[in-house]
Structure formats: structure tokens, C-alpha cells
Amino acid sequence: xxxxxxxxxxxxxxxxxxxxxxxxxxxxxxxxxxxxxxxQEFWLTRVxxxxxxxxxxxxxxxxxxxxxxxxxxxxxxxxxxxxLLNPSALNLNVAPKDVKxxxxxIPREYNVAPISNADDVNTYIFTEKDLPGYKxxxxxxxxxxxxxxxxxxxxKPRSKFRKAIPKHTSLVGTPRRILECIxxxxxxxxxxxxxxxxxxxxxxxxxxxxxxxLSAHSYADGERTQKAFMNFVxxxxxxKVRQENKAARIPKNELLDQLHRLFDTxxxxxxxxxxxxxxxxxxxxxxxxxxxxxxxxxxxxxxxWKRNSDLNPNAISATIADKxxxxxxxxxxxxxxxxEMEDVV
Numbered sequence: 020x021x022x023x024x025x026x027x028x029x030x031x032x033x034x035x036x037x038x039x040x041x042x043x044x045x046x047x048x049x050x051x052x053x054x055x056x057x058x059q060e061f062w063l064t065r066v067x068x069x070x071x072x073x074x075x076x077x078x079x080x081x082x083x084x085x086x087x088x089x090x091x092x093x094x095x096x097x098x099x100x101x102x103l104l105n106p107s108a109l110n111l112n113v114a115p116k117d118v119k120x121x122x123x124x125i126p127r128e129y130n131v132a133p134i135s136n137a138d139d140v141n142t143y144i145f146t147e148k149d150l151p152g153y154k155x156x157x158x159x160x161x162x163x164x165x166x167x168x169x170x171x172x173x174x175k176p177r178s179k180f181r182k183a184i185p186k187h188t189s190l191v192g193t194p195r196r197i198l199e200c201i202x203x204x205x206x207x208x209x210x211x212x213x214x215x216x217x218x219x220x221x222x223x224x225x226x227x228x229x230x231x232x233l234s235a236h237s238y239a240d241g242e243r244t245q246k247a248f249m250n251f252v253x254x255x256x257x258x259k260v261r262q263e264n265k266a267a268r269i270p271k272n273e274l275l276d277q278l279h280r281l282f283d284t285x286x287x288x289x290x291x292x293x294x295x296x297x298x299x300x301x302x303x304x305x306x307x308x309x310x311x312x313x314x315x316x317x318x319x320x321x322x323x324w325k326r327n328s329d330l331n332p333n334a335i336s337a338t339i340a341d342k343x344x345x346x347x348x349x350x351x352x353x354x355x356x357x358x359e360m361e362d363v364v
Contacts, residue, residue, distance in 0.1 A: 051189040063194035100131035126202040126209040147186040287323040287342040
């Protein structure tokens, strides 16, 4: 059947679509969830990271006794639990030297306190092991069976991800109590251990000390080298001038008195003149001026400071001049020496 010149064809289903088969949903025995009655009850405890690091060198399949827990009731009727660590469970003999030196003084006494009830969190513990009878794909096969002819074969591209080995996973149970394991702070061994870890964290692992034998010849060589390069750049004079011209701040009340005396003489002042009269840093001077004066933005006296009208004394406001005459700079004073002098009879 055609419609508007377009032939309509039905979609043909792929008979090789194996991903839709029901076989993948069959139980292969890789997961085992026992009944609730057969689930184990255990305590889940959080431990410091350095204590977990000490247990990393213990075999995965070994059953070890990490310590003993003592439970007693205090005067309030509450439970108090302490754990005494078993030193032989750490197995530091197979640990690297740096780990062994760091954890040889590990605390032995810990306080165990509950965090929450098992009903408050959804935590499940599983165990897994290899399926019985599993062999890798190339197990027991010679290299000539891998394909190719003679002494060579075509190497197929490999994925960077390794295929996971099928495991037999089984649910063990849920924790009855969730606890936290904290080292005893009042113990001297704990304080010394934590102090060493803090010092190592501050100094780092790359800290080193160079010990050299500085003889009289080395001092003489250094002095000779310093004298050879001493005359390359002469910065002594510049440093002295900068130190002499450096303005030192005076107390704010003294600076305010100086500014009021200047504004009593002239009504308008430029920042250049104020800096020359007060010998104060410009930032400090501008900060103080904002409290008693305002900067004129436009007009004849633009860029000049004028004292606020409420601070002007009424008695002398009529006699104040407009602004002071511009003082000559150091360059202008130097030009006067070149002027010719005339004799007057």
C-alpha cells in the first residue's frame, strides 16, 4: 500500500535478539539470601583510619582476635564498654618499615560508644567467594590454540577493563548495634601517639636537614665573591633618600589641629599643598580630611578641599583668603640659581 508516493512497510523483528531471552533471569546460584532466622547478629564498629591501616596487612581469610571488650554499668545504670587491642593481631612484621615505625606505639585501650540503633539505618553485610569450578577463558590452553598459524597469531584489541570473575555472594546479616571506637584520651600512650602524628602532619615526609662542614676557606670564598659583585648596583643612596622622605603618621587629633589652622588661614587647599604642610601620607590625610572637609568637584576651585561650613568660626570667616599661593617645587627652586643678578647703584 502506498500513500502519497511513499511505500509503507512493516518493521521486521530481529530473530537474533538474544538479550530479550528469559535465560538471563534464571537463578544461577551466584546470590544467596538466607531466611531471617538464619541471619547472624553482630556489632558494626567504626574505627580510626590509622587503626584500619594497621589491619590491612592481615590476610583476608584469616580469623583473628582483634581484642577483648569489657562491659560494665556505671552509677547511672548505663553501659560502659572498653576494648583492649590485641597487639599480635596487627601483624606489623610484614608491614613496610614506615608503617611499622608509625604504628608500633599504637594505643591499646579504646572507648566503645553506641552511635545509633540498627533500626535507624539500612546496613547489610555480604560475603563472597569464587564460584566452584570456575576457570579463566585461557586456562589450560596452549598458545597455538589461541588462533593464527605457525609462530604468530593475530592479537585482537583488548578492553582496558578486566572482566569480573563471577562470585558467589551471600547475605550474612544486619548489624544489631552500630558503635564507634575512640582511643582513650587520658592515656599517656594515646597522647604521645597522637602528638607524633600531628608533628608528622605539620612537618611532612619530605623534610630534611643538610649538615655541611663550613671551613674558614668557605667563608673567605663567600666574602671574596660578595666584594666582587658589590659595585655592580649601588642602591645605598636610593635607600637613604627613601627612608628620609618617608612620612610618619602623627596622632589623628594633632593632624586635625593642623588642618583646622590651615583652613583658618585659607578657605581652599589643594592636596599637594596639604601634603607639603602636614608631611603625612596621602591616604591617611584623605581619610582625616573626609571628617572635616569636602572636595570641590567643579568650578574655579575644582580639586581643592574646603572645610565644612558648620566648622568655620563666624569671627574669621570674612577674613579667610581664597587659597594659598602655589609653593615652588624643588625643580623651581633650582632654576632660580641660574637667573642673572643685576647690580643696583
